[in-house]
Amino acid sequence: MSLASKLLPVFFCTALSACGHPTGVMQPVTLAIAKPQTAHVDMLVATTRQPSGDPRTLFNGERSPKPFMTEVSVSIPAKRPEGTVQWPKRMPPDPATDFAVTRVRQIDSIPEGRAWFRQHIEGGHALVFIHGFNNTYEDSVFRLAQIVHDSKMRATPILFTWPSRASLFGYEYDKESTNYSRTALEQSLRLLAKDPNVKDITVLAHSMGTWLAMEALRQMGIRDGHVDAKINNVILASPDIDIQVFAKQYAEMGAPKPKFTIFMSQDDRALAASSFITGRVARLGGIDPTIEPYRSRLERAGITAIDLTKVKTDDNLHHGKFAQSPEIVQLIGQRLMTGQPLTDSNVTLGEGVTAVVGGTVRTLGTVTAAAVAAPATVIENRPRPHPADVSETLTSGQIPQPLAP
Template identity: 55%
Template structure:
């Protein structure tokens, strides 16, 4: 290697280390003050006026001997299933988008998330849980967490999303063996590969259950790789993804864009509807890109530029750009869960697979939606959201808009022809 090459490599290594240090400090500050063992069950008095979220949790993690930790970041053979009930503080003490972690144990249910019960189950007993928890919509929401998540992190975060979104679903969490360390990136990535078969099996069980009407999968960060890989495997084995799996939401997906292109193609023409949350200021994905060969990560792309704009349109993928959205997340990697607007959007529309680009979104003037291509067709400018930090790019609405323009153009042409004839 030339002297210049050595210098450039050294500078790149220093930059990556600097980013890692910043991310570590951010993670440490976020975890400061959390006691160990928050999953030890405790009673919550009915007078507390709390809300209850009942989650079915499947995991490929190894059981922990530490009380209240339940499962470690190490891998285990086979899957474990647990029912966990989590108490959410009253509205006056709970901030939408936030997890109020206990400052000490026992937790204070009046102002902190509290574990109410932990019930070990088996995969065979899951249908009984579904019978008691499926809503009238018969919809199941499966959540797959991302990199650097402990078991309790995934449980409490998912409980917060379910509560804040008010989604009409039976909540199922799949948690894979993450060591919960910023320095365990490669181990975590291999743990997602290790867990592909287990997630595929769980999704197939849900899809085959006659009680279940439809399944929506929401995955965050590195969990997006695991999710798309499991669906790809299913499509290869069965010839297609199970029809009941209708919607896939990828939030800040830590996915190589070239790899995702091949994965998506393998799903075949009868694939679920995909929605992406992206943010170009995602610092965690910035580091992932640097340590992964400097290839764009799917969660950091700009959907207004080529080749992504045309690729998303052809694939029928809806993209929500959260770059301008500001939350309390110093890494800008968890906006989908921390923003009240986005959490409400999840519950109102996305989890049910509905469009999010019309005026009936229900977020008032805080969320304006202009389909990708509308502004470009009319004035040549990039499509943006109106007076909002959320931009929505929906290929279906763009096509409908262009069809309307064509019809208007044809009608105008016919009018001119008729007038000329007179």
């Protein structure tokens, strides 16, 4: 066995799994009469997972022939570093110090789901989060709660969680599970877009979940000629997608397209491992967007690429920076979701951060927190090209596949 093969389980365990996390956290806890100071995130969870039959876990990693919806409320302790999830060290969780589920209710019909959305409306904005490889149901619930809380976004959170066995050796099963779930995600997005209370939808996907997001949007584009207009923003964090495949997915999505933002990091060790087991094909989330031909292709297509290589977090494999860096997660909540530009003086990601807009370099601000200690680079092209230009630019073969380092 090669050294790289031996290191793969370590890579994925550190990057994406709940290694060492307790199980059974989905059983709701009762807050004491003297409630500790906590925040709460209410979310709607749609899943293609199979029910576990156990209220402590709700759903397992196997595939269900039909989707399910559940209302979940998560309590978040007051004193905690942003970008972190406080998993309980023992059960039951203590809401004063731990993330804790305080309410779970199954939703049995679409009208019931829409009623929940009306009760939790946040300016008509909806956020749909799709997790990555090797996640349990509770992993994805707690991560979305952390993102929503720390970003301070004003949006209704919706989690789409697909069947992951949460196994270090389940990469192929998980990948096929994303294919299994793409029609269910497409239908979920359609139902959400049809709701008159929904003004716009942001899709935020991480790692292997970006493949699922792209496949669902591609299917929608093929059926209708374009993605629903309410889906106006797609954010791909550390996308575990073959570069040429992404180009085809993007082109076949039709036009007009949502605004795309991609978080990349050349030191992402999890994507390096993914590249290794998929034939050393470069993953979209691991490229350097400042070099050619990537820079020109992305700019011409109107895709914003944010290079997080120099951003520092506690993530040893540099795969979850989008959620663990306070500045980045707030950028998602306060800027990208609402379509605000990244090129004015109010953006403060790190000292020396620059934006390349139509060949012009602009300074974005100075460091505001110790979590970001070095420059990041933003490439953005706000004008939309003609659809024909996009199709010509981002088609299979236009973006080469260099070997991963």
